[in-house]
Amino acid sequence: MQRLLVALLAAFDAAIAAAVGLVVLLAPLTLLWTLAFGITADWGALWPLTGTLWEFGHGVPLAVTIPDELLVALAIPAQAASFAVSITPLAFLLFTLLFAARSGARAAAAGTWLLGVLSGTVVFTAISTAVALTARLDAAQTPLLLAIVLPAAVYFVGALCGAVRVAWEEGDGGILDRLHDRLDVHEDWAPVPAAVVRGAAFALVGVVGTAALALAVMTLFRGGEVVALFQASRVDALGATVMTLAQLVYLPTLIVWAASWLAGPGFAVGVGTAVSPAGTQLGVVPGVPVFGLLPENSSMWMLIVVLVPIAAGAFAGWAVRSRLVWEGTPLGTAQRAVIAVGIAVVTAGVGGIAAVLANGSMGPGRLSEVGPAALPFMLALGLEVLVGAAILLLSPRHRDELAEERTDRWIAEMSELEPSQAPVVPVPGIPLPRAHDQAFDDTAPLDDVRGFRPPTGNRD
Incomplete structure (x- = not known):
């Protein structure tokens, strides 16, 4: 029952991570779309643009093709009509990494880190597949395989790092503990x-x-x-x-x-x-x-x-x-x-x-x-x-x-x-304890020492 609960929670975390990333893009794009084109805008292009930018934020390169009418309107040379954009905006990727690391750490704290990592990765892969198949733009195309694999790989790496960090410190009762035991030999x-x-x-x-x-x-x-x-x-x-x-x-x-x-x-x-x-x-x-x-x-x-x-x-x-x-x-x-x-x-x-x-x-x-x-x-x-x-x-x-x-x-x-084996350091003026009570009489009050006088305040 606990393993099933961990798997469900990890899957829910993955779904939340993907949904938040998409909504962070979709919300401002919807506002900008409304301000730019009005209520009569072509809303059918909003989701493909959102999905394509989400994939781009996870390292998927874009192949941009400028339409011919836009080339003429902006006087752009024909050789500049097609080009690639592959510099990743790392803000989206870092968000997915951190969210996945948190999910992996929670799965490791529950004692089933591997199941949690795999469950979350499978769900995130399914979501990235759905986005890759439904969000297709003619002006900015992404390779289908990379659009599926790269977002899932980002989530997997984040979840794995977060899970291993916690499991290495607290133990997992499995492969990491066996690796610990082998290292402890040396x-x-x-x-x-x-x-x-x-x-x-x-x-x-x-x-x-x-x-x-x-x-x-x-x-x-x-x-x-x-x-x-x-x-x-x-x-x-x-x-x-x-x-x-x-x-x-x-x-x-x-x-x-x-x-x-x-x-x-x-x-x-x-x-x-x-x-x-x-x-x-x-x-x-x-x-x-x-x-x-x-x-x-x-x-x-x-x-x-x-x-x-x-x-x-x-x-x-x-x-x-x-x-x-x-x-x-x-x-x-x-x-x-x-x-x-x-x-x-x-x-x-x-x-x-x-x-x-x-x-x-x-x-x-x-x-x-x-x-x-x-x-x-x-x-x-x-x-x-x-x-x-x-x-x-x-x-x-x-x-x-x-x-x-x-x-x-x-x-x-x-x-x-053992207390009886501990070395006894003799102190002048203090009698050594007898053998039978050495373990119990570790100290002797100074007031009982014969001839003991407290130090005076006179200095030479």
């Missing part, structure tokens, strides 16, 4: 996996937080250029609202671009362009308001920003090492080296996946290459985090840390002894 290596994941989380939080701060600072200093591009677009209030909402859903994507800039490789805004701390090379940039944040030039001195990922790695190394000392599990050099490498690999892997989603095409011609290159970003981020983590994890142990370890070891050894 006592020195048992804390390594958890330390790697914990350190990578700290490193990612540090990099993402600093990238978001850098984006906020650029908005503060170059907000005038953004406003100027809004004014140059000559759109009405409805058009400005649409542009603002579109840029907001791309905010996490822009944070990935900023993280790539901090790591050193930077990103591109078209073929043959580069925006990095070492220099900025820009040609004709589209008049998208958010592109007003791009720096017009750079200096070699800006390369100092690569210290940010190094500092994030050092922060991760410090957090992991402090946790190990607090838990009383100091590790050897080999284990700490593996932890440092693991933190760098996991951080680079997550950064690479984010770069793949934040990189691609956003239009015809030169706009076919926009965003950070995944491989250079992965390598730079991994190496910088490795340097920072290794500095803190492999540095010589402080004497306070060694003293704390010796104290913990002494307490552990003393707690294993």
